[in-house]
Amino acid sequence: MTYRSRLDLTAQLLxxxxxxxxxxxxxxxxxxxxxxxxxxxxxxxxxxxxxxENLLARHIASGFGFLTREAGFEIGETTFLSYNAGDTYLNAxxxxxxxxxxxxxxxxxxxTLLGVSIGLARxxxxxxxxxxxxxxxxxxxxxxLIVQLFFWYAVITESFPAPGExxxxxxxxxxxxxxxxxxxxxxxxxxxLDYPVLSGFNFSGGALLxxxxxALLLGLSLYTAAFIAEIVRAGILAVDRGQFEAxxxxxxxxxxxxxxxxxxxxxxxxVPPISSQYLNCTKNSSLAVAIGYPDLVSIANTSINQTxxxxxxxxxxxxxxxxxxxxxxxxxxxxNRRFALRGIKP
Amino acid sequence: xxxxxxxxxxLIVLALLVTANAHAGPTAGAALxxxxxxxxxxxxxxxxxxxxxxxxxxxxxxDLCRAIGAALFSDAKKVRYTxxxxxxxxxxxxxxxxxxxxxxTTWTMTRDTSLxxxxxxxxxYDGQGFMVTKKRNVKxxxxxxxxxxxxxxxxxxxxxxxxxFRANNMKFKPVVIEKLEEVLNAYFAGRCxxxxxxxxxxxxxxxxxxxxxxxxxxLPEIVSKEPFGPAVRHxxxxxxxxxxxxxxxxIEAEELGLTSKNIEQQAKSANPxxxxxxxxxxxFGKMLGLDIRWAYNIVKQxxxxxxxxxxxxxxxxxxxxxxxxxxxxxxxxxxxxx
Numbered sequence: 297m298t299y300r301s302r303l304d305l306t307a308q309l310l311x312x313x314x315x316x317x318x319x320x321x322x323x324x325x326x327x328x329x330x331x332x333x334x335x336x337x338x339x340x341x342x343x344x345x346x347x348x349e350n351l352l353a354r355h356i357a358s359g360f361g362f363l364t365r366e367a368g369f370e371i372g373e374t375t376f377l378s379y380n381a382g383d384t385y386l387n388a389x390x391x392x393x394x395x396x397x398x399x400x401x402x403x404x405x406x407x408t409l410l411g412v413s414i415g416l417a418r419x420x421x422x423x424x425x426x427x428x429x430x431x432x433x434x435x436x437x438x439x440x441l442i443v444q445l446f447f448w449y450a451v452i453t454e455s456f457p458a459p460g461e462x463x464x465x466x467x468x469x470x471x472x473x474x475x476x477x478x479x480x481x482x483x484x485x486x487x488x489l490d491y492p493v494l495s496g497f498n499f500s501g502g503a504l505l506x507x508x509x510x511a512l513l514l515g516l517s518l519y520t521a522a523f524i525a526e527i528v529r530a531g532i533l534a535v536d537r538g539q540f541e542a543x544x545x546x547x548x549x550x551x552x553x554x555x556x557x558x559x560x561x562x563x564x565x566x567v568p569p570i571s572s573q574y575l576n577c578t579k580n581s582s583l584a585v586a587i588g589y590p591d592l593v594s595i596a597n598t599s600i601n602q603t604x605x606x607x608x609x610x611x612x613x614x615x616x617x618x619x620x621x622x623x624x625x626x627x628x629x630x631x632n633r634r635f636a637l638r639g640i641k642p
Numbered sequence: 643x644x645x646x647x648x649x650x651x652x653l654i655v656l657a658l659l660v661t662a663n664a665h666a667g668p669t670a671g672a673a674l675x676x677x678x679x680x681x682x683x684x685x686x687x688x689x690x691x692x693x694x695x696x697x698x699x700x701x702x703x704x705d706l707c708r709a710i711g712a713a714l715f716s717d718a719k720k721v722r723y724t725x726x727x728x729x730x731x732x733x734x735x736x737x738x739x740x741x742x743x744x745x746x747t748t749w750t751m752t753r754d755t756s757l758x759x760x761x762x763x764x765x766x767y768d769g770q771g772f773m774v775t776k777k778r779n780v781k782x783x784x785x786x787x788x789x790x791x792x793x794x795x796x797x798x799x800x801x802x803x804x805x806x807f808r809a810n811n812m813k814f815k816p817v818v819i820e821k822l823e824e825v826l827n828a829y830f831a832g833r834c835x836x837x838x839x840x841x842x843x844x845x846x847x848x849x850x851x852x853x854x855x856x857x858x859x860x861l862p863e864i865v866s867k868e869p870f871g872p873a874v875r876h877x878x879x880x881x882x883x884x885x886x887x888x889x890x891x892x893i894e895a896e897e898l899g900l901t902s903k904n905i906e907q908q909a910k911s912a913n914p915x916x917x918x919x920x921x922x923x924x925x926f927g928k929m930l931g932l933d934i935r936w937a938y939n940i941v942k943q944x945x946x947x948x949x950x951x952x953x954x955x956x957x958x959x960x961x962x963x964x965x966x967x968x969x970x971x972x973x974x975x976x977x978x979x980x
Contacts, residue, residue: 354736354758355876368801370816381804446824453833473832474790496788497778497835498815507833508817588819588828597729598795598818604757606733 392595411524
């Protein structure tokens with residue numbers, strides 16, 4: 297059959313009024329999608345009705361009413377919201393959420409700065425610098441994060457002295473196994489510094505960077521930086537060698553070559569996988585529970601245990617992480633479209 | 643590992659979602675069919691439930707599981723153990739992953755009602771206390787204002803701690819870590835001034851984990867009532883009765899002076915109370931749907947309550963105290979078997 301006659305046949309088939317409803321493309325797609333939606337819906341209904349039936353049969357309380365009840369437990373770090381044991385579960389979860397956002401945001405910033413530097417260092421012509429950077433990536437990337445967190449937590453709590461014998465590198469700054477206490481600007485006029493002082497068991501006044509927070513921030517930043525370093529290196533290597541040569545031959549210096557020619561192209565490769573690392577970093581912050589930092593998962597776990605409402609508690613955790621993840625990937629997609637694909641104007 | 647613990651909690655929740663039949667029939671029937679009792683125990687608490695060097699589970703809570711095995715199968719070995727963290731325990735029982743929860747769990751009103759559990763009785767009366775290093779020179783818990791306190795999450799301990807400090811107008815910094823190992827590491831490393839848990843747990847930690855046990859003192863204040871008891875699910879009264887009377891049989895045996903060593907001898911005694919107990923008279927086994935010699939088997943294979951205490955808790959230095967029998971100044975009291 298010639299190409300021409302085959303085309304004719306196709307046209308004929310398409311025009312054929314006798315073709316059954318099911319053979320046409322559009323209705324068939326609708327039917328398949330309807331079936332898929334029904335299957336998903338039925339499965340969800342099966343799970344939900346089972347859970348409801350089981351909960352009722354065992355007289356287990358359900359619903360989100362517990363959120364307005366008194367939580368009754370204290371939280372170690374309440375940097376952004378005032379909270380005490382008399383407040384509600386909702387307040388407690390809000391404190392946990394802010395703690396999660398706090399550590400995740402700082403980890404993302406630090407890991408990006410460190411990761412980009414190490415990625416560039418690995419491409420450096422300085423042999424020692426390149427090897428050190430490679431060693432860092434291999435060591436950090438290949439040890440489980442939770443082990444690294446335990447390591448940093450043990451280093452901080454075991455190696456620093458008790459508050460009574462705290463190290464004081466600068467006046468008003470104290471380093472002990474209770475964390476780093478440092479002065480902050482006190483509210484009110486005239487402005488003056490609020491210094492930490494040792495009173496009783498611990499330091500009061502000033503601000504305190506707790507060992508749990510420090511270990512988590514350190515562990516997450518160093519771990520994520522190793523992955524970011526590899527992404528940055530891969531992004532730069534992905535730019536064709538000819539681009540370097542062409543740019544140099546135009547008389548641009550090294551800094552201009554990087555900034556105007558290489559990085560804008562490398563960013564297109566770098567930004568999408570880095571978004572995934574930011575998501576990972578945020579989700580990994582839930583390992584906080586292992587070293588006692590009161591993040592969202594830690595608070596939600598405690599709430600689940602006090603109320604027995606595991607399904608609701610897990611649903612809250614999932615919803616919150618889903619929201620955070622979608623927000624991060626939404627922002628990164630916008631950034632990708634706005635800057636990475638167009639290139640940064642010099 | 644923590645990841646596994648979370649994964650496990652997730653799986654248990656999933657089990658709650660997919661378990662098709664809300665009433666798996668009477669628990670005893672299902673246990674008989676599968677050939678063993680599935681018992682939820684602590685992941686490792688000396689004296690209560692901990693595997694020994696041969697991998698055999700030992701402890702006062704484990705003995706209760708064995709007693710149920712002896713009552714149901716005439717064989718104390720027909721028990722399988724599921725080690726559970728404080729956070730997994732209730733969901734595991736609710737979802738049917740375990741038949742009974744025997745894991746130093748405090749009987750509270752919330753747990754007995756809205757969690758869908760039934761506590762069968764008390765196998766250890768405990769109370770929450772505080773441990774501090776001796777060099778702190780603290781004599782009373784009232785001097786703990788401003789202290790950093792190491793505590794495990796999701797327990798009544800965490801709530802009592804907050805209540806006690808609130809009631810006494812004191813402040814504290816909680817350091818909340820899930821794994822017992824890790825929370826003890828933090829305390830012994832000096833991260834916290836105070837470690838708080840139930841008194842029995844403080845003794846166990848001091849005896850088994852401190853580099854030098856005499857460096858740590860347990861403060862005199864007992865700030866809560868912690869009656870530990872085994873729990874079962876709502877909705878199976880026969881199973882509730884079996885677990886309840888297995889516990890009472892151990893306590894009653896001690897009162898009657900029946901031990902694993904002498905029960906064979908004593909079974910021949912003319913004392914009608916003992917005759918009822920060992921099943922020579924009456925139909926007490928039948929009332930529970932069990933073998934006529936159910937209580938005999940418990941004492942023969944597991945021992946009475948006092949024997950279990952001596953074997954598991956006395957070596958840790960935990961005084962018998964309020965856990966003595968009622969007629970020796972304690973709180974242990976079994977309703978009469980008649």
